Amino acid sequence: MTSASDTVVTGVGLALPGARDAADLLRTTREPAEPVDPGTLLGRRGLRYKDRATQLALCAARDVLRSSGLLPADGEGGLTVPGDTVGVAVSSNLGNLDTVCEVASAIGTETTSHISPMALPNASSNVIASSVAMQHGLRGPNLMFCNGPTSGLDAVYWAATLVAAGRCDRAVVIGVETANPVVEGLLGEAAERLLDGAVALVIEGEAAARARGVRPLAALGAYTRRESVRAAVERVLPEGRPAPGIWLTSQEKPPAPGTPGFPDAPRHDPTGAFGRADGALGVLQCAAAVARFGSHPTGTALITTGEDTDDAVAGLLLHPAREEHP
């Protein structure tokens, strides 16, 4: 039995408008970019009846499997590890609301003879996680998190927990949300303010990563889910230690620098560049933290998702892989 803190990040995958590599996640302003086109990236075959959230997740999944060496980088051949050693944890709050609302609305005005039977898989919210498994033969535990504002960070933690429990050696984590008229209508936000993309990580046992000769990009530290940002920070950074090198937070009104109880660290909010990220936020933040470790190889990253007004706030520490951590 390993503990969740013996798990590492061994890959980052992106399907974000205007982001070519992880360093782009450190941008703070939105740049004009074309929407991600899954048909161009993956080929149109097999995508026809998949909803956009699933298509975006499939793009990020392939990217992360290649970047972590779980698929050959040249695209030739299948998984480099047995499929039952790979779990999946996807987070999305809004992914299939378009299907649900459109089908319900069609039934309300007509009868069920007017709806397409091909929408059936998309009416089940776990369609994203199971489609990723199916595409790549990932037969480990398959979990779909729809856990509100903290959902992405929760999925990262549970991927580590699955590995620590010995249920799989590694898990693909994906955060995905889409912009469409249903989501816009329900959130009351314009499409250009919403994330339309997916971000992926591979979370792996340190020993399993070492066994296949892969260099970790980051190591997971303490995680919590608490009633407030302050309580979450206090829990993962007792007495403010170790002082983080960066704090990823997407609070609408973060505390002023120097406020007691909060770290006096530079802050970064990737939603400025990529839009309101909902269930994808925590995964996006973790990927951005990994990108920062590329240029700042010392200092931890504190990540918090959620507001004091939400049902809870999740907190997670990420360590640069080469740094000694407790």
Place this chain on the structure above:
Amino acid sequence: MSWAITGTGAVASIGQDADEVFDALCAGVSGRAPLRGFDRRAFRTAHAYEIDDRPADGTDVPSRATAWLLRAVAEALRDAGLDEDLSSTPVIVGTGLRELRSVELRWCEDAEFDLGGLHFGTALRERFGATWTYTISNACSASLHALAMGSDLLTAGTAEAVVVAGVDSITASMFGLLDRVQLDPPDRVRPFDQNRRGTLMGDGAAAVVLTREDHPAARRARGRLRAASMNCDAAHPTAPDPAGIAQAIRLAHEQAGIKADDIDLILLHGTGTSLNDEAEATALGDVFGGGIGRPLMTAVKSMTGHTSGGSGLLGLIVAARALAERRVPPTIALDTPAGVAGQFRFATGPTPPEETERLRIAQVDAFGFGGVNAVAIVEGVAA
């Protein structure tokens, strides 16, 4: 592993609490009724297994699933002798359809519903002060996935006690899509019967408190969880794969340190669709081999309908009760078992005492869209 199932709670079309539900099941009572939640003219399907607690005929209100969940959790806590303060206890909720019915009502009928209530953490915080909460949406096996996750928190020593729950209310979109794809929509759920025509949805919620053996509440355990496996077929969007299911069953046996021959009772997933029942029967035949006729089997969806994400945990509660009270609910509407299921020994009426005497270990099956499988092993405690 061995965790104490210290409290249970349930609500379904056939009962308001776990006692009522279990008694109704043992009496062979069905919750089937003409469709009440939706405008019948839009569907060919005319029946469902609903909890019809709407304010009036033809009207629907948001957050009914949330209300059932809170009731089941409160009952489980009471049953475990614990208070309602969950500020430091993890709560994991497995659901197929979240509060998607409420989203439909807002989208189609302008009902008041804040999207913050789409996952259940918001209501669990308000009612129980819980902040360590997870809503996972894992189709029809969601609550047994939640159970496996809860057991992992106990194993890791992260928590001394966890609350695991499952809930679903019927959505118009899922009910409508099933109506669309089933050639000749069924009028009842007939698991494993030669003349089964498909599945019908049911409403319901279930909750259990799971604790370490050294927890004070473990003294009043209703049963013990010995294993909870999960895996994924990675094969087909909606059709189950017998190989994946068989693997999930083997994983559970292995985790519990038992052999197929040790299983005395199986709470089948049994949804009444040709594909599902056939895949489950084939997988069981594969794992149990020549011993397939030994365990007693039952499929309670014949009385509750397909309660989706909540169904696995309801099966677990029924299994623990059956072992403790030595009463096994029958499978109703089963005349002639189809195919491999012809070799199964179904409970179809009252179980004779000499039979129930030997019931000690039960297996609970749950399989869902996307090939997500979870299987639990429960050990009974003497009544």
